[in-house]
Amino acid sequence: MGMLQNLLLLTILALPTGALICTTRWFDRDDPSGVGDFETVFDLRKEYPGEICLQPTGIEAQTLEGMPASSTGQIFHPFNPEEGFACVSKEQHDGFCWDYKVRFTCPLDFCSGCTTRWFDRDNPSGKGDYELLVDLRSKYPDQICKEPLSINVQTLDGIPAHQTGQKFSVYDSTRGFACVNAEQGPGQFCRDYVVRFTCPESFCSGCKTRWFDRDNPSGKGDYELLFNLRSEYPDKICSEPLAMNVQTVDGIPAQQIGQRFSVFDPLKGFACVNDEQEGASKYCRDYKVQFTCPKTFC
Structure with a gap:
């Protein structure tokens, strides 16, 4: 099987005014069985790297059943796009938080940007696997936009990086990616990773080919x-x-x-x-x- 893409699940919504917005998928990384339900941006970025834009402009929270958080009567802090969402059980009247999910509003480019090729400039045979943006720009000049919107990372055989269970010292669109062998478990080494970036639509607007559609999905x-x-x-x-x-x-x-x-x-x-x-x-x-x-x- 070829490499499977760990796609960002994004949606472009049309507002009643005709304006368009870009929303991420719903995230539910925590359950309220402990201190509460914590869906903070810091934790979400660690668990779902590259799936939330650098500067979200809005946040929504709902129970898993789809009830807006504002309709539950519970107390939340924080509850903003910069920090994310948190519900602390002891602050509620009945002592328990509901189970919540959140999603973020991002700049429109984050949904409709263009995708670079996969890059693999380093192997983990030394100190680790370093796919840093500064090195990638040097090796592949003009092939990465000035300010990438997001980054995707997977192993050479197509496993999304966050599913490998390994630790990463760098994993963001402004710096790139790095996995250090010494930070892994005893006797473990970094996998060999490839990275690619989502760029603003303007990066792809310079010299474009026509659209091609040579095949239909009626066969395989x-x-x-x-x-x-x-x-x-x-x-x-x-x-x-x-x-x-x-x-x-x-x-x-x-x-x-x-x-x-x-x-x-x-x-x-x-x-x-x-x-x-x-x-x-x-x-x-x-x-x-x-x-x-x-x-x-x-």
Whole structure:
């Protein structure tokens, strides 16, 4: 199986005024069985790295059943986008907090940005695996935007970093990623990791290809692989694309669909396999892809 993408589950919502907002998925990292229910930004960033924007502009909290926190009559602090949410059991009238979930509002670019290729500049054979942004910029000039919106990290075989159980000394979009061997358990070493970044849409607006849709998901899935695209559309795609956009044919960004993708890399293209999907829909949507190329290509 190819590398599975740990996608951010994001949603672009339309307000009654017609304005658009970007919301994260719902997070529920804590249960109220102890001191209370703590869904703080600090803890959420540790457990779900890269899934919350650097500066959230809003926060919502609900019980697991969907009741707004403001309707429960309980006391919360903090309850703001900078710190997150906390309910302390001893501060409640009945001595117990409900079980809450939270989600954040982020800048629109955080939902609709473009994705870089996967980078793997280091191996963990020395002190650890260092995929720091300053080193990546040096090795891959002009391939990463000035201010990435988020970072994705996974092992070479496609396991999301936060599922490995390892400790990371650096894991954010402003510095990159670092895993130190000495910080792991006895006799353990860092896995070999790859990283990629989500960039503002403007990073992909310089030199774009057309949208390509060479396959339909009626067979094994939807395969928009770069090798096949080059064969079908010769000279229409640069030799080393900088980034890639993927949408459904009706214009919904792939990151919002919640499906699994076995290939999602500007240097390889895109593939969605029907057998790898879960939930109600067992079939891939029909996707189209677009590449960002160096300005010289245009």
